[in-house]
Amino acid sequence: MKSLSEANTQFALDMFRQFGKSKEDNIFYSPLSITSAFAMLLLGCRENTALQIEKVGVSFDEKPGNVHHQFQKLLTELNKPTDAYELKIANRLYGEKTCKFLQEYLANTKEFYLASAESVDFKNAAEESVKKINSWVETQTNGKIKDLFPNKTLGNTTVLVLVNAVYFKGQWEKKFNKEDTKEGEFWLNKVFKSVQMMSQRKSFNFALLEDVQARVLEIPYKGKDLSMIVLLPNEIDGLQKVLDKGKLIEWTSSQNMSKRDVDLYLPRFKVEKTYDLKDVLMAIGVVDVFSPQDADLSGMTGSWGLAVTKALHKSFVEVTEEGAEASTATGIAVSLTSPPYSIHEEFHCNHPFLFFIKQNKTNSILFFARVSSP
Structure with a gap:
């Protein structure tokens, strides 16, 4: 397919x-x-x-x-x-x-x-x-x-x-501990808002997108049939640069990532x-x-x-420590590179990011989102 x-x-x-x-x-x-x-x-x-x-x-x-x-x-x-x-x-x-x-x-x-x-x-x-x-x-x-x-x-x-x-x-394959959720800052340009920031250090599929100055992380759901792919630009206003390159199919493939120990910070949020x-x-x-x-x-x-x-x-x-609940009613090559080995990576979603929820067997995107203000 x-x-x-x-x-x-x-x-x-x-x-x-x-x-x-x-x-x-x-x-x-x-x-x-x-x-x-x-x-x-x-x-x-x-x-x-x-x-x-x-x-x-x-x-x-x-x-x-x-x-x-x-x-x-x-x-x-x-x-x-x-x-x-x-x-x-x-x-x-x-x-x-x-x-x-x-x-x-x-x-x-x-x-x-x-x-x-x-x-x-x-x-x-x-x-x-x-x-x-x-x-x-x-x-x-x-x-x-x-x-x-x-x-x-x-x-x-x-x-x-x-x-x-x-x-x-x-439910997440690896749930966040509610006790680790703290008040944090989420930046949009030069303004920030307070959010409830979840955190955990675990092993995740991870990749650097060097040409567009961004990183991508896979957070699997229980059973690993579905995953949330989070695409985080290095800069606060870097999302447009990422999208202009248009390599989503490659970026959403687990085969193009490698396992890394990651300090993950993800805001709790709800969008309607x-x-x-x-x-x-x-x-x-x-x-x-x-x-x-x-x-x-x-x-x-x-x-x-x-x-x-x-x-x-x-x-x-709605994305929480337990997992996610979602409903809807209706020319320059970018190279994917494995990052050099380090003790752990930091993936801090404290500024606008994209995420997709996809079915891994067919690589089909079920949900597509931009979080600008959780």
Whole structure:
């Protein structure tokens, strides 16, 4: 599934560039959740509408149809039951009941995306439909994402709503001791704020990114199927330099790191965000699917007249001594080098950093984040 993870990583970066225009804001979202939902939408798209989605988030070397088989394998893998952690990915489409979905489309969404498309009465019972959607999201995220769609967000002109939800709860392989958590400083430019700084000295996968003056650390979750990768620039304002090099696939691979004893300092934090994906996706080239005049979703209904009117993504993450709980509802080569041997390394997250939560077997980024102000 190399091509799928690469496309997902590239999409994560494209979305980050849109979300991250303000350097002060925290960012948290699930690129995999968004791409899987839009790949499900792609099943019903035709002509230019399909091409735009393929180019931006679902672009592969293989034949176009293979993307759905790859998602089927990946989502099946990620949703496997395990005692080590909780991970659930769910996607759903809600369509106005007067728009009849083709049986072939419904069968394909169920087969490839473990998902369903549901008819609701937006025209005559918009408020009731909103409650139904919000209730489903809340259930899928174990109560962490409430009211994805605020009151009166959807009305009687709504014809199609795309929803994605992800829930993750995992314990660290090596937990932080709560007694070691102390008040510390977190710097943003020349200003700092007080935070609860967790700490531990343990052996971690670690690498120096010398060309971009940064370092990267892998913090595994219990069972080691999933990891948090933390990318910390040496300078307070060094994140942009790191991102400009665009080597995330290499940096997120454990094979490019080596074991080191590390003094790790990581702030305790909680982030909640809501994103209007319509604005973001239109900015990177997905336009037709949102236009009633241009959208070709005839693979869903057999006719024109259907367009996506809302695509929202709401997210939540909390990182503590125990682990993390997260939900979302929707040319210069950089060399990786092993650092010279030392007694221990210091990895002090006291200024803005990036982190990703990834599934190691497929190297797929489940969550992507920037912590600017914990």
